[in-house]
Amino acid sequence: MAKFYTPLLALFICTNFYSQTVLSEDFETGNPTNGTLPSGWTTVQENTTTGNSSEIWIVKSGADAPVPFAAGNGYMYDTTIAGFTGNYAIFDSDAYGDNNTPEQAALISPAFDCSSKPAGANVVLNMKHFIYALTGQSVQLQISQDGANYTTVATIANTSYGSYSLNITDAVGSSSTAYLKILYIGNWSYFYAVDDISISFITQNVPNAAENLNPVDGATDVPINVSTTGAKQILFDWQAANTGDSATSFNWYGGTSADNLDLSVTGANAGNYINWGTTIISGWQANTTYYWRIGSINSAGETLTDIQSFTTVNNDPLSIDELLIKNLELYPNPTEGIISVDGIDLNEIDEIEVINQLGQKVKKYESENLTSYSLDISELEKGLYYFKIKTKSNLTKNLKILKK
Numbered sequence: 001m002a003k004f005y006t007p008l009l010a011l012f013i014c015t016n017f018y019s020q021t022v023l024s025e026d027f028e029t030g031n032p033t034n035g036t037l038p039s040g041w042t043t044v045q046e047n048t049t050t051g052n053s054s055e056i057w058i059v060k061s062g063a064d065a066p067v068p069f070a071a072g073n074g075y076m077y078d079t080t081i082a083g084f085t086g087n088y089a090i091f092d093s094d095a096y097g098d099n100n101t102p103e104q105a106a107l108i109s110p111a112f113d114c115s116s117k118p119a120g121a122n123v124v125l126n127m128k129h130f131i132y133a134l135t136g137q138s139v140q141l142q143i144s145q146d147g148a149n150y151t152t153v154a155t156i157a158n159t160s161y162g163s164y165s166l167n168i169t170d171a172v173g174s175s176s177t178a179y180l181k182i183l184y185i186g187n188w189s190y191f192y193a194v195d196d197i198s199i200s201f202i203t204q205n206v207p208n209a210a211e212n213l214n215p216v217d218g219a220t221d222v223p224i225n226v227s228t229t230g231a232k233q234i235l236f237d238w239q240a241a242n243t244g245d246s247a248t249s250f251n252w253y254g255g256t257s258a259d260n261l262d263l264s265v266t267g268a269n270a271g272n273y274i275n276w277g278t279t280i281i282s283g284w285q286a287n288t289t290y291y292w293r294i295g296s297i298n299s300a301g302e303t304l305t306d307i308q309s310f311t312t313v314n315n316d317p318l319s320i321d322e323l324l325i326k327n328l329e330l331y332p333n334p335t336e337g338i339i340s341v342d343g344i345d346l347n348e349i350d351e352i353e354v355i356n357q358l359g360q361k362v363k364k365y366e367s368e369n370l371t372s373y374s375l376d377i378s379e380l381e382k383g384l385y386y387f388k389i390k391t392k393s394n395l396t397k398n399l400k401i402l403k404k
């Protein structure tokens with residue numbers, strides 16, 4: 001499978017057809033002065049052999065992200081980082097110090113009831129979180145159906161922050177007394193903090209197919225561009241269906257045969273270039289017909305568009321000929337009369353025609369009398385002129401010059 005990439009991260013849009021929340025906690029009823037958790041939440045140091053029972057989760061408010069971040073960082077409340085509001089819950093391992101008391105610090109939710117989950121619904125945990133994890137610390141998210149036996153459903157071991165979402169349908173089953181445990185494991189490590197925890201039943205239908213695909217079906221002369229890093233790229237666009245349940249992401253599939261769309265971009269973005277290849281022989285090819293479709297995805301599945309096709313332009317943007325005229329420039333502009341030709345070998349030019357705004361040819365340079373990189377148009381009247389420059393390889397570039 002070919003390797004593609006898109007320049008932007010996927011944009012996730014989530015509108016749910018049906019949603020019912022069975023646990024919701026913003027920690028605003030906790031006490032940031034003495035650290036007490038909201039009613040129903042508990043915390044315990046589970047390392048009962050070498051742990052320190054006073055090293056537990058607390059509620060805080062208004063504080064900066066702890067060590068190793070600088071004071072005054074504001075990261076906890078920055079909507080582009082943790083995005084917390086007001087109180088939040090935190091286990092700050094660093095604050096408890098190097099006391100040889102390894103931590104397994106649990107934060108446990110009140111019981112929540114999944115017995116009325118509609119058929120086909122998913123149970124989804126959403127929260128905002130911030131883990132700084134460099135020195136062997138990790139966080140386990142665990143679910144229990146009875147408050148006694150817990151199953152680990154996710155392990156978070158790398159530094160991350162912002163919105164976090166996890167499907168816990170299988171783990172909660174249809175328990176009427178389900179619990180969430182957030183277990184911090186470390187030893188004089190950094191910290192883990194959470195806010196805005198919710199657990200909801202979510203029912204979705206698959207999205208309808210994407211619409212208004214571009215290039216349109218059967219399009220010809222579709223341009224191949226070159227990115228600033230030298231990758232060949234083609235612009236693809238589409239729109240999510242207006243009806244039905246929302247897509248949360250899109251996949252792009254393509255290939256040179258309608259029967260074998262062997263190229264793909266997972267999490268593709270509409271209105272962006274898809275890059276493929278950095279040489280003439282690799283990646284997007286000139287004068288070639290491609291087939292493609294879009295998959296619209298949400299938690300219920302994927303819906304594909306019909307396969308459609310387009311044909312690319314005749315010239316590869318990385319060909320010698322294209323590069324020949326890419327850098328061709330005339331300067332200065334505006335000019336008093338003497339113009340310099342730059343970015344091309346004079347021997348490559350076949351002719352230059354100068355055309356006025358009425359479309360009349362007012363001057364012409366043939367290759368045999370092009371002996372200098374300087375062109376003199378001082379005899380022409382003031383105004384705008386079009387320079388039509390043709391190469392011996394039969395490429396044309398048009399440049400506009402204003403004569404003062």
Ligand SMILES: [Ca+2]
Nearest residue numbers: 026085086087
């Ligand atoms: Ca809060």
Ligand SMILES: [Ca+2]
Nearest residue numbers: 096101102188
């Ligand atoms: Ca400790």
